[in-house]
Amino acid sequence: MYKPADAQxxxxxxxxxxxxxxxxxxxxxxxxxxxVIHLIVIGTVVRGETNFDKLLSNFEKTPFLILDAGLVxxxxxxxxxxxxxxxxxxxxxxRFQKVLFWLSFALAVGVFIGTVVAVxxxx
Amino acid sequence: xxxxxTETQGNAALPLAEGPWQAVxxxxxxxxxxxxxxxxxxxxxxxxxxxNHLVNISKVESGAxxxxxxxxxxxxxxxxxxxxxxxVLLLSFALYHGLNGARNVLMDYGLRGTGEKVVTTGxxxxxxxxxxxxxxxxASFID
Amino acid sequence: xxxxxxxxxxxxxxxxxxxxxxxxVEMPHSATVLDTLLxxxxxxxxxxxxxxxxxxxxxxxxxxxxNGESRLACKTKxxxxxxxxxxxxxxxxxxxxxxxxIADMGPFYEKIRAITPWxxxxxxxxxxxxxxxxxxxxxxxxxxxxxxxxxxxCYSACPIVAIDDRYLxxxxxxxxxxxxxxxxxDARSERLSRLAxxxxxxxxHTIFSCAEWCPKNxxxxxxxxxxxKLALLKRLRLLR
Numbered sequence: 001m002y003k004p005a006d007a008q009x010x011x012x013x014x015x016x017x018x019x020x021x022x023x024x025x026x027x028x029x030x031x032x033x034x035x036v037i038h039l040i041v042i043g044t045v046v047r048g049e050t051n052f053d054k055l056l057s058n059f060e061k062t063p064f065l066i067l068d069a070g071l072v073x074x075x076x077x078x079x080x081x082x083x084x085x086x087x088x089x090x091x092x093x094x095r096f097q098k099v100l101f102w103l104s105f106a107l108a109v110g111v112f113i114g115t116v117v118a119v120x121x122x123x
Numbered sequence: 124x125x126x127x128x129t130e131t132q133g134n135a136a137l138p139l140a141e142g143p144w145q146a147v148x149x150x151x152x153x154x155x156x157x158x159x160x161x162x163x164x165x166x167x168x169x170x171x172x173x174x175n176h177l178v179n180i181s182k183v184e185s186g187a188x189x190x191x192x193x194x195x196x197x198x199x200x201x202x203x204x205x206x207x208x209x210x211v212l213l214l215s216f217a218l219y220h221g222l223n224g225a226r227n228v229l230m231d232y233g234l235r236g237t238g239e240k241v242v243t244t245g246x247x248x249x250x251x252x253x254x255x256x257x258x259x260x261x262a263s264f265i266d
Numbered sequence: 267x268x269x270x271x272x273x274x275x276x277x278x279x280x281x282x283x284x285x286x287x288x289x290x291v292e293m294p295h296s297a298t299v300l301d302t303l304l305x306x307x308x309x310x311x312x313x314x315x316x317x318x319x320x321x322x323x324x325x326x327x328x329x330x331x332x333n334g335e336s337r338l339a340c341k342t343k344x345x346x347x348x349x350x351x352x353x354x355x356x357x358x359x360x361x362x363x364x365x366x367x368i369a370d371m372g373p374f375y376e377k378i379r380a381i382t383p384w385x386x387x388x389x390x391x392x393x394x395x396x397x398x399x400x401x402x403x404x405x406x407x408x409x410x411x412x413x414x415x416x417x418x419x420c421y422s423a424c425p426i427v428a429i430d431d432r433y434l435x436x437x438x439x440x441x442x443x444x445x446x447x448x449x450x451x452d453a454r455s456e457r458l459s460r461l462a463x464x465x466x467x468x469x470x471h472t473i474f475s476c477a478e479w480c481p482k483n484x485x486x487x488x489x490x491x492x493x494x495k496l497a498l499l500k501r502l503r504l505l506r
Contacts, residue, residue, distance in 0.1 A: 017474035018425055024471075025228055032221035039253055043260045049194040056192045072172060079165045086158050088472040090498075091491035097474060118177060121184050122191070139456055144380035146434060146463035151501055154468045230464060231471075233430045239464075 016098045020081060027078040034071065062123045066116065073112030080104035153223055160220040167213045174200065174209075198264045207261070214257040222246045269293040269302045269344045270352040273314065276363050284363070287311075288352065293344060299353065300328050300339040303367075315366035323481055326417025330367050331356040336422035338481045358422035360431075374418050377434045381442040381461070386453035398450045411444035411489055413482045420476035420486055432465040436476035436486035439466065443489035446496060455500065462497040470494075 045052045084100040087093050182188040200206050276284040289306045307314040317327040321340045328339040333354050347353050361369040420436040427435045446454050461467050470490045477487040499505040
């Protein structure tokens with residue numbers, strides 16, 4: 001069976017469809033991992049109010065705020081591209097699949113920038 | 124004159140193809156729930172991010188709150204039942220969507236048969252444990 | 267013009283590993299990849315293995331990977347893909363290689379057979395005095411999916427086929443839709459029950475590679491999404 005290592009990327013040129021699929025997967029797996037970490041971090045509340053507040057104050061430093069904005073951007077991309085996929089699944093707007101992908105991407109970048117702007121005074 | 128039947132598709136037991144490649148028909152609910160939870164998350168996640176972080180920005184800027192996420196603030200919010208509903212729904216939808224998504228990625232790479240059963244059971248257990256853990260954490264804010 | 271092709275050679279009788287061999291042959295400006303292969307076989311290496319028949323994009327025999335992209339060799343001009351350099355030719359992906367550029371289409375055909383690619387008509391239900399009538403709009407739609415020449419380009423282009431060998435693939439599923447959408451077929455319910463399967467409909471993630479590369483504009487993606495809609499309606503008991 002002829003199955004090269006890059007079997008899943010059949011066309012050497014990365015196309016919109018394969019890029020969208022790959023990014024959706026990667027962002028999804030990342031977000032699932034983040035969810036587990038998030039539950040663990042918030043779960044430290046069982047150790048009491050002071051410990052919780054102390055731990056979380058660490059995450060309000062500038063580098064973490066930027067990372068958090070990035071996270072919100074990734075959530076926005078995954079969600080918007082996901083909505084595009086749901087539309088496609090029901091054969092709505094198949095013709096516009098590329099435009100909708102770029103729109104999702106652009107809006108996600110916009111959300112990232114918007115979040116950074118919203119917390120600019122806390123950086 | 125021939126009568127034309129166009130829309131009635133009867134359920135006839137007609138000989139269909141058999142063989143090793145035959146699909147059997149499974150995974151409908153997983154597919155549908157992935158999309159249902161997706162729509163739920165598109166609504167609930169922005170709410171979660173806004174009420175936990177963004178509404179607090181001005182309070183932190185003015186000094187009314189020491190940080191975006193502090194125990195007292197979360198505890199106060201969780202006194203209202205509506206926020207509990209949001210959080211529990213969010214927890215269950217996010218866990219289902221994320222873990223089912225991971226399962227789907229594995230199935231794309233050809234996971235099936237016994238391996239699929241093992242992975243599905245494992246991820247379901249992980250989801251159940253994480254859900255209980257999440258509820259315990261939420262409850263700790265108002266104890 | 268000088269056409270340079272880099273061909274993946276593989277001889278199953280010679281115990282060797284696949285190797286790439288470079289050929290340079292003088293071709294007219296409008297030459298296709300297939301023209302170049304025929305000239306190479308005639309002038310340089312008579313053992314070069316590849317399939318061809320019609321040379322006019324209707325038989326589907328010459329499907330192969332050109333610079334990694336699944337296409338018909340007879341429909342691909344060298345100047346469109348060479349960009350001044352070498353054109354890499356490989357057999358269709360996700361299928362075993364018989365020799366050089368010849369892929370074993372066996373699994374591809376088996377998957378098409380698996381979806382019952384024939385009309386399942388219940389004689390008790392219909393016995394028209396003359397012909398079965400299909401309205402024009404429906405017929406036009408069906409002809410889009412019946413235009414499939416079973417070349418395997420979509421199958422080779424699909425990333426899911428590449429990583430899940432149980433996935434039925436775009437050609438089989440598009441053909442399944444062709445029959446589900448045919449008013450003369452009486453087995454739609456069974457077909458949908460079988461197709462609503464983890465390694466059939468639910469493996470399609472609307473990547474669109476099949477639709478982009480199909481040389482006959484069949485658009486399997488559209489067929490598969492329509493099948494998903496039908497499967498959903500049936501499951502929710504909203505399908506007549």
